[in-house]
Amino acid sequence: MNGKNWLLSRHPIRCGLLKYELELQLRRTAIVMETAAADILYLGRLYITGSKMLVPSAPRWPDMEYVFHGQDRLFIGEMxxxxxxxxxxxxxxxxxxxxxxxxxxRNQDPIMDAKQILCIED
Structure with missing residues (x-):
């Protein structure tokens, strides 16, 4: 039982499945947190608005553009x-x-519907 990677050398498939399950749980948790806080969505809107409208020559953020690739619902309708x-x-x-x-x-209070909040799709 001595050795640096004893479990990995004895049960490599089990270790791979365990790693895969942990990564899935981490992804699910991240999606739940993003759905609750919408930080990535707000940052993405700010980034896209700023980079496309204010400073078109600004450097690109490839990770953010990857997240929003195919997310046509980011802005309702066109850009x-x-x-x-x-x-x-x-x-x-x-x-x-x-x-x-x-x-x-008549009523100046803002009208909001929580069901209409846009979220990032998987």
């Missing part, structure tokens, strides 16, 4: 053209209603 449009689409992605933009609203 925003102005910062005001980007803010509106950002609010829509956070679950705020279009009714918040009405001019003559």
């Amino acid at each position: 925003p053209k102005t910062l005001v449009d980007a803010l509106k689409k950002f609010d829509f992605g956070r679950g705020y209603s279009v009714q918040n933009l009405a001019r003559n609203r």
